[in-house]
Amino acid sequence: MKVGIQLKQIKMESVRRNSLSQQVLDNIVSLLINGDLKPGDKLESELTLMKQFDVSRPVLREALSSLETMDIITRKPREGTFINNKVGADPFQAMLAISINNIPAIIEARMALETGLITLAAEKITELQLEKLKETIHGIQENKDRDYGGYDKEFHRIIAFCANNPIVEGMISSLLLTHEKTNRLILFREPEITIEHHQAIYEALEKRDPIESFNQMYKHLTYVRDKILSGYEKQH
Structure with missing residues (x-):
């Protein structure tokens, strides 16, 4: 399991100010589809993700909330945010997350x-x-x-x-x-x-x-x- 995967290493572009939450969500799902993020991976901390995506905490949390609703991620208190293991077996679930809004x-x-x-x-x-x-x-x-x-x-x-x-x-x-x-x-x-x-x-x-x-x-x-x-x- 990869821990704290560095999104900057994948050349993640800063998110523009239009529809920020949806763009953050789209980018994370794209990483899943491309295989740069995999089931079981742990995301960086909220502070790190905010800097990498160049968004505020409310915008990031809205995107993460949508991913959690779709059962793409699990947020564990004091442990962090993880990509769920079953996502890899259900690619439609990841694709649907792009259009959840x-x-x-x-x-x-x-x-x-x-x-x-x-x-x-x-x-x-x-x-x-x-x-x-x-x-x-x-x-x-x-x-x-x-x-x-x-x-x-x-x-x-x-x-x-x-x-x-x-x-x-x-x-x-x-x-x-x-x-x-x-x-x-x-x-x-x-x-x-x-x-x-x-x-x-x-x-x-x-x-x-x-x-x-x-x-x-x-x-x-x-x-x-x-x-x-x-x-x-x-x-x-």
Whole structure:
């Protein structure tokens, strides 16, 4: 494991003042893609990174926070910041990190993947997986007045993995990591609608009907997209 890799040795250019946080993030991901940073590597201290990128502490921390949300890095108190070991096995995760602040693009990618995957799930879903889906719906019902985001995320994760396709599993896993980021953009909750949509998706899957499953998932994700983008546009 390389410790405290010197980014200056890789001729890292100082970041311009425009979209600083995103540029810092892009540069770190580029180092990962090029192999200059590898899983398990420890980054330099915040002070050193601030000097190398020529940015302020808040800008650097915003970039690191985005990388942490994407599960690219882990920040350990009193130890430092490390590149996660599993990043190397999931290059899509690193690529997605570049666009983590492009909320509309992330939502569109999620819609494209999930609407396709659910048609396969309708053919392959097991009784046990159907039961687990039902449990997440009950979890939302029992937590309508609290944060039910975990149950919502689990509902979509189960469906994605029902497709039993290792090529796309890494993609959907990475996209679901952005759930927390997009979840914060929702300005108001409508648990009854979420329950209604999830129940309709569940019933379509239970009937093993790929067309109805697609239609219900598309209806649900369109609703989610509109809510998230409404919050996003008010903040930008």
